Amino acid sequence: MSLAGKVEAERFTQGTPARIAVPVADLCATPGKGRDRQLIWGETITVFEERDGFAFVQADKDGYVGYLRASDIADPRPATHRVSTPATHLYETESFKSADLAHLSFGARVTVTAERQKMWETPDGYIPKKHLRPLDRSFTDPATVAQLFFGVPYLWGGNSILGIDCSGLVQAALTACDIPCPGDSDLQRTALGQELSPDAPRQRGDLYWWKGHIGMLVDADTLLHANAHHMAVAYEPIDAAILRIKAQGDGEVISRKRL
Structure with a gap:
């Protein structure tokens, strides 16, 4: 490269x-x-x-x-699994009472070297089995992944469970489903989905863009987005969100797409 x-x-x-x-x-x-x-x-x-x-x-x-x-x-190391829960810990030994060595966010990639009774062994420590998923078992619904981040603090440029922004949330959701996704909302608008007409029925997974902002529908009436108004990943009625965002000076919806 x-x-x-x-x-x-x-x-x-x-x-x-x-x-x-x-x-x-x-x-x-x-x-x-x-x-x-x-x-x-x-x-x-x-x-x-x-x-x-x-x-x-x-x-x-x-x-x-x-x-x-x-x-x-x-140095590089081939990963085998990803963290599939909102977060997990890397432990010093097989015991959950042992020292926690690191806090890992959803999507973190690890190399499993051995299977223990309740934990996977990696070169860096032990991780609970229920918190990992093989890389070849991708998620299938981006909205389900995005919902794992509900309540996470808003953080400009953030990409983890400790803090995330609007484009980081969408990227995490799509990447977990093996859907290539750029990191910024303007690039996401260019790369993702098919444009929908304003009168097309809404459905789960639809993406909405404003200038400098993106969100995802979890159902026909509800938007999930990381936003500075709530300073968190929050649910908001889509019609109310459209009115609020316009009223605060950030304009109309500029694009609506379906993956």
């Missing part, structure tokens, strides 16, 4: 494969400042440069580029 033709630089390299080795890592446009997005445990990246404690990388899942702390990455 190379960034030639995508970003400006004096020289280009093919890059080196790596993975995220912390629960949540900020991906920034400038080293150490201004989070654009986040990457979570086990996600794969390509590293193009390391300098002064930071690495310039590209996320394999969506092509997003930016700077991470070099200490947040490690």
